[in-house]
Amino acid sequence: MSGSPDFKAITSTAELFAIVRLMEESSAERYRELAEAFEISCNNLETAEAFRALAEGEDRHAAEFPAPVGPLGALKPWGEEDPEIADPGAVHYLMYPWHAYDLALRHEQETLAIFTALADATTIPEVKAEALRLVEREKGHMDRMRELRDIQPIPPDDWDEDDDPPNWEASD
Amino acid sequence: MNAVTYAAKDFKSDVKPVWCPGCGDYAVLSSITKAFADLGLKPHETSVVSGIGCSSRIPAYTNTYGFHSIHGRALAVGQGLKLARPDLTVLVAGGDGDGFSIGGNHFLHACRRNVDLTYIVMDNRVYGMTKGQPSPTTESDWDASAMAPPGGTGMTPFHPLAIALAAGANFIARGFSGDPNGTAEIIAEAIRHPGFSFVAIMSPCITFREEQREWKETMRKVGMEPTTDSAQAARRLMTDDGYNCGVLYRGNRVSYGKDKIASAAVSDLDAEFTL
Numbered sequence: 331m332s333g334s335p336d337f338k339a340i341t342s343t344a345e346l347f348a349i350v351r352l353m354e355e356s357s358a359e360r361y362r363e364l365a366e367a368f369e370i371s372c373n374n375l376e377t378a379e380a381f382r383a384l385a386e387g388e389d390r391h392a393a394e395f396p397a398p399v400g401p402l403g404a405l406k407p408w409g410e411e412d413p414e415i416a417d418p419g420a421v422h423y424l425m426y427p428w429h430a431y432d433l434a435l436r437h438e439q440e441t442l443a444i445f446t447a448l449a450d451a452t453t454i455p456e457v458k459a460e461a462l463r464l465v466e467r468e469k470g471h472m473d474r475m476r477e478l479r480d481i482q483p484i485p486p487d488d489w490d491e492d493d494d495p496p497n498w499e500a501s502d
Numbered sequence: 503m504n505a506v507t508y509a510a511k512d513f514k515s516d517v518k519p520v521w522c523p524g525c526g527d528y529a530v531l532s533s534i535t536k537a538f539a540d541l542g543l544k545p546h547e548t549s550v551v552s553g554i555g556c557s558s559r560i561p562a563y564t565n566t567y568g569f570h571s572i573h574g575r576a577l578a579v580g581q582g583l584k585l586a587r588p589d590l591t592v593l594v595a596g597g598d599g600d601g602f603s604i605g606g607n608h609f610l611h612a613c614r615r616n617v618d619l620t621y622i623v624m625d626n627r628v629y630g631m632t633k634g635q636p637s638p639t640t641e642s643d644w645d646a647s648a649m650a651p652p653g654g655t656g657m658t659p660f661h662p663l664a665i666a667l668a669a670g671a672n673f674i675a676r677g678f679s680g681d682p683n684g685t686a687e688i689i690a691e692a693i694r695h696p697g698f699s700f701v702a703i704m705s706p707c708i709t710f711r712e713e714q715r716e717w718k719e720t721m722r723k724v725g726m727e728p729t730t731d732s733a734q735a736a737r738r739l740m741t742d743d744g745y746n747c748g749v750l751y752r753g754n755r756v757s758y759g760k761d762k763i764a765s766a767a768v769s770d771l772d773a774e775f776t777l
Contacts, residue, residue: 368523
């Protein structure tokens with residue numbers, strides 16, 4: 331379902347900032363949804379707290395960019411899949427905080443790749459300069475995410491084994 | 503003075519969903535609220551009606567008029583609402599069990615009747631709320647749960663899009679929760695289209711159908727323009743493997759009710775029953 335990035339759609343730094351802010355806001359919203367799901371539906375409070383912390387981090391990242399004035403057009407230069415937004419299909423109800431930060435690290439890596447590709451592809455000098463700054467910024471985010479992940483307890487090998495699984499077999 | 507505009511978040515309520523982490527319905531909720539915002543709708547001019555099931559909890563999570571109705575009867579309630587209040591945008595939502603089994607007959611006749619509303623079915627091919635029984639869209643050999651008969655039901659899965667076309671639906675599309683922006687566009691187009699618009703959204707249940715995580719790899723954009731020719735649409739749908747996403751059919755039937763909405767005053771109606 332993925333579409334190819336359309337880097338030519340970004341014609342100014344203002345558009346780029348608006349897109350990045352939207353990415354960070356959407357990412358915060360998804361992490362907040364996951365935090366609520368882990369708290370309310372799974373009683374997995376540690377992982378819920380990790381996702382909540384990630385959401386607050388994304389809120390701070392979004393605030394680093396100016397809010398666009400006036401309505402935005404259809405800004406979807408990355409195609410249909412936004413690399414910054416956590417894939418809900420990648421979560422598991424038994425996952426640990428370590429997994430939450432590892433998921434966030436993967437998304438930061440994907441975002442770094444997109445900004446790197448933008449810097450390579452754009453022909454607009456101002457956009458290229460900002461894209462390169464965003465690349466450096468994402469590297470910082472990745473370092474921070476790796477630190478946060480690595481201070482978490484490492485999950486046991488059988489972390490996803492459930493003695494009372496949802497789909498129990500007749501022989502259980 | 504500019505009119506007030508509403509963002510997607512304005513259409514979300516403060517009630518927190520109780521869906522499982524990773525449930526596709528979160529993304530569908532986001533797609534619905536995004537479509538409402540993109541269409542410039544207002545919460546007090548919009549309504550969400552549902553039946554029973556995991557996905558049918560959605561009216562509680564939207565900040566619009568809403569009705570969490572009874573099992574399989576969401577379409578009856580939604581059609582009644584639209585005919586009584588044609589000024590409202592009516593969106594009916596639910597799951598595959600609610601819509602195609604318990605509500606199967608309502609589904610057929612809602613397609614025929616062609617009231618101007620949008621019906622969204624979040625299809626995960628399982629009854630999730632009741633712990634994993636096969637639904638009408640479940641594969642005939644699925645038996646990964648003790649809730650399913652050994653070897654599966656042996657029944658041919660219901661093909662909701664083909665049945666909707668045969669029954670007279672005026673707009674038919676399929677979305678995927680893993681593509682929330684694309685799904686929002688489809689929902690917006692469905693709402694704009696007159697008559698009964700049916701949107702099946704494949705929404706994985708990763709708790710009871712963990713293998714549906716792979717839908718991210720198997721779902722694809724339909725590789726052709728939607729048709730207005732029902733015969734051509736029928737041919738397409740009969741060869742559809744269930745993984746083609748996009749608008750598949752746009753009909754041009756006139757919506758039911760344009761000439762049937764009661765114009766009499768309530769006092770006149772009262773008078774008819776005076777003894």
